[in-house]
Amino acid sequence: MRKNVIMGLITAVVLVFGASSASALALDANIAGIFTDSTFATPLPGAVVDGSGDEATATLAAGQGIIITIDVSNAPADLISGIFATLTVQGDQLNLLGAVPVAAILAGGTLFMPTNLGNIGSGAVKGNSPNAFGVAGDVWVQALAYGAAGGTSGAGPDIAAVQLFFVVTGASGGDQVDFNFGLTAGDAIDAPSTSFNGAVINVPEPGTALLMGLGLIGLAGAGSRRKN
DSSP states (O other), rough: HHHHHHHHHHHHHHHHHHHTTTSSSSEEEEEEESSTTTTTOSBTTTTEEEESEEEEEEEOTTTTTEEEEEEEETTTTEEEEEEEEEEEETTTTTEEEEEESSEEEEEEEOOOEEEEEEESTTTTTTTOOOOOOTTTSSSEEEEEEEEEEEEOOOOOEEEEEEEEEESSOOOOTTTTEEEEEEEETTOOSSOOOOEEEEEEEEOHHHHHHHHHHHHHHHHHHHHHHHHH
């Protein structure tokens, strides 16, 4: 009997947490790709991005390109009139080349009056950013700036609602390149609750990358010897 009660309590807790995690506006920054240069044509050899796009490992050098995408999902279909959120990066590691935001997100609303949130300036460095690119310190990029007077209850998800194009300027071995996502001065989100998910690129020390390469060569050689 006691075992059944305990299992029932565990199930209830899981259901509560599952419901709460699904009942928020979800804003997600993803690493869409790391490239050999700023033309974004050739993926960087050896770069590994996890399946979620939240984390990557790559040996970075000046001139390489990075694409960050922003996903938006309003699973509970809450009425939202504005989403203004910031991606914070380091000005001595990256430079922003440009952005491609979609015109509108979260299309939905009533049957007779469909609504959405329109783009009103996504993808630019904020005027009140504490630093500019080329200078060490936080740079605030307005990753999302969408709004509409009447609001929308559209659920989405809007995958890659905004694409942000960065070029590597100063990241080197041992650095960690963070794409922190959240609210800074001047931002606001009209939603009962919001979850943010940023992204990070881990940059191994040059010696670590060399050892990994030598290890792979050694494994390949051992396999060849076994075949012989």
